[in-house]
Amino acid sequence: MKTYSGPTAAVCKGVEDASGSKTLPTCERLQGALKNLSISRGSTVVVHALPATGSYTFLSLLLAEPSSKGIYSAVVGLDDYNFSLAAHLGVDLSKVITVDPKLKFSERELARAAFALLDGFGIVVISGRIASLNSPRFSAKARQKGATLVVIENSSSPKEISYRIKADLRLFVSRSPWTLSGSVSSGILAEGEIAVQAVERMEHHPGRRAS
Amino acid sequence: MERFVYLELSNLLAMCYEWGEQDVCAILAERKVVGLSKGALSGGVALGMSQSQAMSQLHHLEFYPRDVKKEAKIASTVADALDSVSPYFRYLDTTSAYLPYRAVMRYFKEPVTLIRSIREALSQLDISEGRRLDDDDILIGIADGFVAAKAASLQNLVIPQDANQRFLESLPITVLGGDVVVETLIRLGIGTVGDFIHMNLADISTRFGVRGIELLEMARGSRANPPGCTPPSKGVKVSFTAESPLVGYDQVVFSQIPKLADEVEKLRNAGLIATSLEISISASRSDSRRSWSLFSGFDERSIADRIIWQLQGMEEHFEGPSGWDGVNSWQVEFLDVVGDAGIQMDLFGSAKAPPGMTIRAAMKAETILGVNSVCVPYVEGARSSIDTVGFSCWQELLQGSSSRSKNNRGGSGFRGGPVDQRAGNPPWPGSIPNPPPARVFRDRPIVKVTSLTGEVVRVNRRGGMVLSPSVVEFPWGKRVTEDFLGPWLVHQRWWDDDQEQRFARLLVLLGDGTAHILLTHEGLWYLEASYD
Structure with a gap:
């Protein structure tokens, strides 16, 4: 899969080596999309996407490199996330835990569990609905523990994109339309491109788009 | 369960110093007393006491630091003596070692014979400057499982196999370890191993997790520590050969740490960690081979430490650097590896983080x-x-x-x-080809697939589709189809009436650029998965 970036922002000033302790390592395929941008540990990243427009593909790519570097991730509240896509895109699933999707829990219970997981996991991925229960507390704990909190905020239409969750970095993910591939042997669908547009949190101008 | 012989040489480190009968002296390491003179022992100071506790017993007690070089020489002397009894001794540190009983049972037949041989070998030994070990300082225990054997050694006991579980149950729970879980159990009133094993497994799992279950297995005797040692599939060896004999070796050993780290990392990547290894050293005038154990697992630095300890012991035998010709080569072989359950990389890839x-x-x-x-x-x-x-x-x-x-x-x-x-790489004909869809819907929402004329599209028993799908009506709205692939018939578990499934799949590409897998069964359409 090719990735390209839209207007991106150098969110982390003085970006360090990805293997250093201040930023999350990212795979080559994501580095193209996240040019000049790195995701700091302890930050809250909100991934905005409309359904079926690349948020889970982006998430899989985001988890791939950290898992290969021995960083453990937890995915909570994304019952429809297909981990076989994650494995297909290079995520070492032995470094990932989740809550059994066959069991039903209230969002409040899942939020408590995710809050506990921030104590020991490098990346904690939660849904926007869980994060919205107490987003300042989640962000504060992620910052304190040095864990990266990734919030997948799905909206059914562009008008419904919500900014209720405070974020250090907002990523708007979109992808090129799917097309059928020529032959089934090479995969039934042709791999498209993912575009990531980043908006940083500004101290005095929240939500301002970076250029 | 594996039967072990555990040997503890109490107060061996005191031999590093030439103390008289009346001297009241102690060796201190990490603020704990690890060696005592006879005067201090008779004054009520005990090994393992903290500095302040020892001072409260004898306020004029003199403290000495550990003498690493002398300790290495003593350890080497003791190891040589034990090698004459059995070459299978594994050393935990300078003062303690253990032996898998099966390694010597054919030769010694009776435990008493083995114990007598060990005592004879050690009591005749000139440890340092004519000093010899007292018989009381040699503690030997034989029991099933490492924990029981270590506890038995404190009282010089041989525990018969049929009495092993009763013996284990009578022990204080601290024999299982001194970690937070054990401390919490003591606070909860669980004082002995016997009290602990009668607790409910689910309660222990919920409250204490993996460590609790591990302790319970040890307490029930179903797990020895070290647990089920498995040899690596191919003998992992790290070796070093010097071009000419090396007199100073510290720097060279530490320069080999990256090489050792590579092997440790390979094991760790396979979810394993080495708990026992054998170090063979060849010097100009002698050779040395010794097995070392570390149940928390060896890393590159702990291996390098043991190479240096062994080299120091060899060097000291030549009465100082003047008689020491240097080392020619060494080799480290990993003997036992176990699953690396508790040790892991930290959040950002370093192995130095607090495990667990x-x-x-x-x-x-x-x-x-x-x-x-x-x-x-x-x-x-x-x-x-x-x-x-x-x-x-x-x-x-x-x-x-x-x-x-x-x-x-x-x-x-x-x-x-x-x-x-x-x-x-199973074939699974009928499965969805790559790439896998990003979302799979457990509750499979019902969708409506209609043709241009608004009629519901159906798939017949032979897998044919009468009308072409033009519109898909999702719970969140209608979408026009751009293209589609299929349908594919799937018939699975036909041999089981209860689990037999027969359905057809259709891949649809919609006008908004999205792709979905739809499934039809008995005339209804469901959303099975979506690409993302």
Whole structure:
């Protein structure tokens, strides 16, 4: 899969080596999309996407490199996330835990569990609905523990994109339309491109788009 | 369970110093007393006391630091003597060693004979400057399991196999270890191993997680420590050969740390860690071979330390550097490796982080959500996209008791278990080809697939589609189809009336650029999965 970036922002000033302790390592395929941008540990990243427009593909790519570097991730509240896509895109699933999707829990219970997981996991991925229960507390704990909190905020239409969750970095993910591939042997669908547009949190101008 | 001989040489380190009968002196390491003169012992000071406790017993007690070089020489002398009894002794540190009983049972037949041989070998030994070990300082215990053998050595006991469990149950719970879980158990009033084993397994799992279960297995005698040692599939060896004999070796050993780290890392990537290794050193005038154990697992630095200890012991035997010609080569061979359950990389890839941080967080989450709620996903073959991902309880994986297919999990991490070789690359005809869809819907929402004329599209029994799909009506709105692939008929578990499934799949590409897998069964259409 090719990735390209839209207007991106150098969110982390003085970006360090990805293997250093201040930023999350990212795979080559994501580095193209996240040019000049790195995701700091302890930050809250909100991934905005409309359904079926690349948020889970982006998430899989985001988890791939950290898992290969021995960083453990937890995915909570994304019952429809297909981990076989994650494995297909290079995520070492032995470094990932989740809550059994066959069991039903209230969002409040899942939020408590995710809050506990921030104590020991490098990346904690939660849904926007869980994060919205107490987003300042989640962000504060992620910052304190040095864990990266990734919030997948799905909206059914562009008008419904919500900014209720405070974020250090907002990523708007979109992808090129799917097309059928020529032959089934090479995969039934042709791999498209993912575009990531980043908006940083500004101290005095929240939500301002970076250029 | 494995039967062990445990040997502790109490107060051996005191031999490093030439103290008289009346001297009241102690050797201090990490603020604990590790060696005592006879005067201090008779004054009520005991080994293992803290500095302040020792001072409160004898206020004029003099403290000395450890003399590493002399300790190495003494350890080397003791090891040589023990080698004459059996070459299978494994050394935990300067003062303690153990021996798998099966390694010597054919030769010695009776435990008493073995104990007598060890005592004779050690009591005749000129440890240092004519000083010899007292018989009281040689503590030997034989029992099933390492924990019981160590406890038996404190009283010089041989525990018969049929009495082993009773002996273990009578011991204080502190014999299982001195960690937080044991401290909490003591606070909860669980004083002995016997009290602990009668606790409910589910309660222990919920409250204490993996460490609790591990302790319970040790307490019940179903797990010896070291647990089921497994030799590595190919003997892992790291060797070094000098071009000419090296007199100064510290720098050279430390320069080899990256090489050792590579092997340690390889094991760690396979979810393993070495707990025993053999170091063979060849010097110009002598050779030395010794097995070392470290139950928390060796890393590159702890291996380098043991090479240096062994080299120091050899050097000291030549009465100082003048008689020491230098070392020609050494070799480290990993003897036992076990599953690396507790040691892991930290959040950002360094192995220096406090181990178990991630495990504790997962345990906490499981306490909130309930037993077996937190799990590790793994990919397996299936025709239905929802079945291509299985979930193993993460604690089950830690114990390595899961027999489910795990070869797509990556192998390291929360620990690998037995792998189903069959699942390597199963064909699974009828499964969805790559790329896998990003979303799979467990409750499969009903959708409506209609043709241009608004009629519902149907798939007949032979897999033919009478009308072309033009519009798909999702719960969130109608979408026009741009293209489609299929339908594919799937008929599975036809041999089982209860589980037989017959359905057809259709891949649709919609006008908004999205792609979905739809499934039709008995005239109804469902959304099975979506690409993302």
